[in-house]
Amino acid sequence: MRAIMADNGDFYYNICGTAEGTSYNILYQDAEGRDFQSDIASLLAGFEKSLSVYDKTSLISRINRNETTKVDAYFAEVFTRAKEIYSLTDGAFDASAEPLFKAWGFGGGARYIPDEEQIKELQSYIGMDKIRLENNQILKIDPRIVLNFNAIAKGYSADIVARFLEAEGCVNYMAEIGGEIRLKGKNLRGGDWRVGIDRPTDENLIPGQDLQVILEVSDKALATSGNYRQYYIENGQKMVHTIDPSTGYPVRHNLLSVTVVADDAITADAFATAFLVRGLDGSAGWIEKYPSIDALFICDEEGEYKVYSSAGMKNYIAEIR
Structure with a gap:
């Protein structure tokens, strides 16, 4: 300390x-x-x-192996919230989509482009509507279902x-x-907490090294998701790690980074993922529908980074570089 x-x-x-x-x-x-x-x-x-x-003895690992076990308070809270946000985002946030990530080479194993038939097979047992919590136990309609939070x-x-x-x-x-991040009260200088948002360039590998936006936030939570650090090139195509569960394919829009401010970090984290799946245009309706959530989007527009934000997010922006 x-x-x-x-x-x-x-x-x-x-x-x-x-x-x-x-x-x-x-x-x-x-x-x-x-x-x-x-x-x-x-x-x-x-x-x-x-x-x-990553812990083979953890509760979630045992559930993924279909071992009969009771869930604890941590698991129950995260599972319940994950199902809620799956519904709120029309499946854009899906904690059961792990098989798709592995198929595209982002969960370990070989990297290759799966064919349409393989993707449809995986999608047949993906979806938080296919799994439920009952009497402190996880029940699946298909034993191949796995969770990753x-x-x-x-x-x-x-x-x-x-x-x-x-x-x-x-x-x-x-x-x-x-x-x-979760933020409360005042920082060392007596003001709101200052948080930097990284410029989403392929070369910007060290968090905080090159900032695009600086926010001033307090009594809120904040999470950022981006496409610019986890990707690979296959047959001349850039495969990003954000996969749309509804299509089974990596997203192809120009949204590189999204930062969400919400009342708690679990909500901010999940919606940041969902926004990155849907892209700027697809996320606009959620911003209007859920007023407790604000977002900042950084897009690549013909090689130039453009910053867009919800009306409420403008209250937190201290600087755009």
Whole structure:
């Protein structure tokens, strides 16, 4: 834990670490100067034992193997919210779409372009409407159904940390896990928290190195999804890692990056994924339909980056570069 003095003389405390295959960075103000490093590490370790697909002994791994088991509170909350957002986004956010990602070479294994027949076969057992939670158990209509909550896991874990800090009486904090963020109160300078949005270039491989937009946000959550870092070239075609479950194919629109501001990070994370699937035009209706969500879009228009945002998002934009 590192102590940092704020402009008003109060101390904020910074703790960093790794979880879920990524890093976390947490800054909080606490009058008692308590070190929450071990508590937060324990929280995140419990989260991983529930929802990490990389841990073969985790709860989600056992469910994907069709082992009979009861779900825990973490799993139940994430599963329920994933189903809700699947419905709200007309299936654009789908935590059961993992087989498509693997087929296109984004979940490990060989990279190749599956044919239409293979895609239709995979789609026959993809869809959150084909799986339900009943009596604390997951029930599938097809045993081939698998779940992967990576698209909302970092956001949800930021929410978990935020709940912990608030329960401990922290009114000013920033909890960032793998780029998904929960913000509360004031920063070290007494203002809203400043968050940089990366310029979505292929060469911009280090987060924070080259910023396109700077936001000032507080008492909200924020998540960003992008197409510009995870892709490969096959037969002269750029295959991005964002796949539309409704078509089974990688998306081909010009939206490179989308940032969502919402009340909690699990919602921001999921909608950022859904917006990236649907593209700028396809997402416009959701912005109007769900007023608690705001979004910022960065598009490639003939080699020039253009920034678009919802009306509410303009309140958070401090700078466009």
